[in-house]
Amino acid sequence: MATLSVCVFCGSRSGVDPAYQEAALALGQAIAAEGWRLVYGAGDIGLMGAVANATQAAGGETFGVIPTHLLKHEVGKTDLTRFIVTENMHERKKVMFMNCDAVVVLPGGAGSLDEFFEVLTWRQLALHDKPIVLLNINGYWDPLIALVDHVIDQGFADASLRDFISIEADVNSAISKISALE
Numbered sequence: 339m340a341t342l343s344v345c346v347f348c349g350s351r352s353g354v355d356p357a358y359q360e361a362a363l364a365l366g367q368a369i370a371a372e373g374w375r376l377v378y379g380a381g382d383i384g385l386m387g388a389v390a391n392a393t394q395a396a397g398g399e400t401f402g403v404i405p406t407h408l409l410k411h412e413v414g415k416t417d418l419t420r421f422i423v424t425e426n427m428h429e430r431k432k433v434m435f436m437n438c439d440a441v442v443v444l445p446g447g448a449g450s451l452d453e454f455f456e457v458l459t460w461r462q463l464a465l466h467d468k469p470i471v472l473l474n475i476n477g478y479w480d481p482l483i484a485l486v487d488h489v490i491d492q493g494f495a496d497a498s499l500r501d502f503i504s505i506e507a508d509v510n511s512a513i514s515k516i517s518a519l520e
Contacts, residue, residue, distance in 0.1 A: 343401065344369055344516060345377040345438035347453040348385035349446035350412050353478075358445045361475045362388035364509040365442065370398025372513065377438045379430065380404035380421060381412030385444050390415055403433045431456060440469045440516045445478040454482075461502045462495070469519065471504045471512045479505070 346369075352359050366389040369376050376393040379386050380402025393400050400418040405426050408414070415421070424430045431453060435441075443454050460466055472479045483505060489495050506512040 341373065341375050341399070342440070342516070342519060343375040343377050343438045345434050345441045346386075346389050346444060347441065347446060347450045348378070348389060348444035349450060350379070350381050350384040350386050351447065352384050352388070353445050355445075355476055355478075357476050358385060358478070359388050361473060361509055362444055363392040365389055365444065365473070365512070366392025366394075366398070367396045368509055368513045369393050370396030372517070373398075374516075375399040375401055375419075377401045377403070377434050379412065379434070379449075380415055380418065381408070382415035383413050385446065386412065387415065389444070390418065394418075401437060403430045403437075405430045435460075435466075435468075438468065439519060440471065442471045442473055442512055442516070443479075444473050445475055451482070458499070458502060462499055469504060469515060470502060471506055471515055473509065473512050474505050474507055 362385040370393045376398060378390060381387055390400055401420045402415055402418040403422045404414045405424045422433060441457050443450060457470055490497055490499055504515050506515060
């Protein structure tokens with residue numbers, strides 16, 4: 339198998355809990371230590387910047403994708419192994435997803451939720467079988483997990499929807515889950 343590529347969806351902000359930043363740094367270091375490639379949104383701020391800088395500092399390969407309109411706002415990180423500028427958000431998500439073997443979702447905001455639900459929907463529709471890992475740092479994603487369970491309980495999705503999501507409390511567990519692909 340070629341180098342495994344892990345797409346990380348996460349915030350362009352760091353959030354209030356220092357554990358989020360610590361997890362982003364640890365994830366970046368672990369991706370590099372495993373010899374994997376980081377695929378992410380090409381920003382140099384928030385958790386995005388943390389995961390990319392940690393991957394680079396540990397000698398890992400980085401693949402960033404950013405839309406033109408976010409180059410200044412998210413401080414496009416041009417010193418990546420590969421840096422791609424897209425016309426819009428839809429193209430960004432498509433390029434990121436097409437260039438990965440697994441998805442990890444760190445804490446983040448509306449953009450991270452959008453990315454999560456898009457890849458989850460694609461999985462539900464059998465358009466892919468890539469692992470989707472929610473990195474549930476200090477219970478950050480607990481309300482989201484409850485919402486997914488509610489959607490299932492109310493009959494808007496089969497129980498199999500929950501099976502498409504791996505919920506991991508720490509970086510080591512997430513790395514172990516992805517290692518099973520190799």
